[in-house]
Amino acid sequence: MRLRxxxxxxxxxxxxxxxxxxxRQGLATLERTLARGATPRERLLRTLERxxxxxxxxxxxxxxxxxxxxxxxxxxxxxxxxxxLSTLVMACAAAPAGRRVHSFEHDPAWAMRVEQxxxxxxxxxxxxxxxxxxxxxxxxxxxxxxxxxxxxxxxxLCDGPPGTTRGGRYGLAPILGQQMAEGxxxxxxxxxxxxxxxxxxxxxxxxxxxxxxxxxxxxxxxVRRGARQVA
Ligand SMILES: C[S@@+](CC[C@H](N)C(=O)[O-])C[C@H]1O[C@@H](n2cnc3c(N)ncnc32)[C@H](O)[C@@H]1O
Numbered sequence: 001m002r003l004r005x006x007x008x009x010x011x012x013x014x015x016x017x018x019x020x021x022x023x024r025q026g027l028a029t030l031e032r033t034l035a036r037g038a039t040p041r042e043r044l045l046r047t048l049e050r051x052x053x054x055x056x057x058x059x060x061x062x063x064x065x066x067x068x069x070x071x072x073x074x075x076x077x078x079x080x081x082x083x084x085l086s087t088l089v090m091a092c093a094a095a096p097a098g099r100r101v102h103s104f105e106h107d108p109a110w111a112m113r114v115e116q117x118x119x120x121x122x123x124x125x126x127x128x129x130x131x132x133x134x135x136x137x138x139x140x141x142x143x144x145x146x147x148x149x150x151x152x153x154x155x156x157l158c159d160g161p162p163g164t165t166r167g168g169r170y171g172l173a174p175i176l177g178q179q180m181a182e183g184x185x186x187x188x189x190x191x192x193x194x195x196x197x198x199x200x201x202x203x204x205x206x207x208x209x210x211x212x213x214x215x216x217x218x219x220x221x222x223v224r225r226g227a228r229q230v231a
Contacts, residue, residue: 016053023051023088023117030092040068045089052085059086059159063189063218067157068093070185070220074154077102081142081172082160083114083128090157091122102127102150104142106161139167141175152181159189168195173206177223180207184223191219 026048033040045061052058059067067086071078071093078094080087083105094101103126105111111130118126134143142161153176158169169188180186186209190196200219203209213220 019051019053020117021051022047024119026051027088027092027119027122030089031095034068034093035096040065048085048089052088054084058084059089059157059189060217062215063157063159063187064089066213066215066218066220067187070187071155071157074183074185075099076152076154076181077150079150079153079156079176080104081156081158081169082162083111084159086157086159087114087126087128088118088122091118091126095122095125098125099154100125100127100150102129104129104131104144104160106131106133106142133161133165135166136171136175139171140165141167141171144175149176149179151179153179153184154181156180156184156186157189158186163190163193163195168199170199170202173203177207180223182223185212186221186223187218188221189218191215192217 026044029044030040030048033044042061045064049055049058049061064086067090071090078090078099078101080090080101080103083103087101087103090101105128108130111128114128129147131142131147133140156172158172161169188196188200191200200211203221204211207223209221209223211219212222
């Protein structure tokens with residue numbers, strides 16, 4: 001029994017070391033690809049997904065592709081709700097452009113996982129904020145109480161907090177809407193779920209935004225004018 005457990009531990013250990021190498025090499029390839037102005041192939045994004053090894057919860061290839069595509073069409077600070085593989089991928093695009101990724105994560109263990117694999121050269125453009133979810137009355141969202149909030153946000157990838165959170169991802173608009181620049185692009189994942197679809201409709205109203213692209217499982221919104229202040 002002990003031998004079997006030991007063998008499993010060794011196997012798990014070597015699998016996770018291998019994943020780390022795959023991830024590190026994949027990120028370096030992604031940086032080179034973006035530096036050439038090329039579009040990363042699906043195969044490369046799949047390699048990154050494999051290296052990150054959290055496919056049930058992480059941004060999938062389609063969302064990563066969309067994030068890179070739309071991020072490149074914006075300027076200014078980048079905000080991410082729910083860190084993970086997407087943080088690493090967006091850092092590859094943000095670093096050469098001198099942009100910052102402000103990533104909110106409520107779970108310290110997941111933040112640590114990102115920090116452990118974030119190459120130093122990319123870490124300087126990532127502001128990974130570990131912050132609890134708190135009540136804002138009708139909904140829960142990341143507490144920004146102790147944080148300096150980014151202003152004139154140009155791009156948002158909203159992939160958190162988890163769907164089980166009270167109010168889901170709705171809190172982005174009332175809490176950070178005023179900080180979004182005109183033309184800010186908001187990419188919301190999981191819009192095939194009725195709860196996220198309802199969030200899109202509320203955001204369109206509250207952010208003066210329009211859906212400019214509907215992906216299979218995500219929507220892209222553009223903030224047209226200054227966001228409306230929600231009472
Ligand atoms: C949809 S995930 C965000 C994924 C992230 N954008 C990525 O590309 O990896 C939303 C939140 O779920 C939590 N989470 C991530 N992986 C998880 C797992 N395997 N089990 C439970 N919670 C997880 C983290 O707190 C994360 O912020």
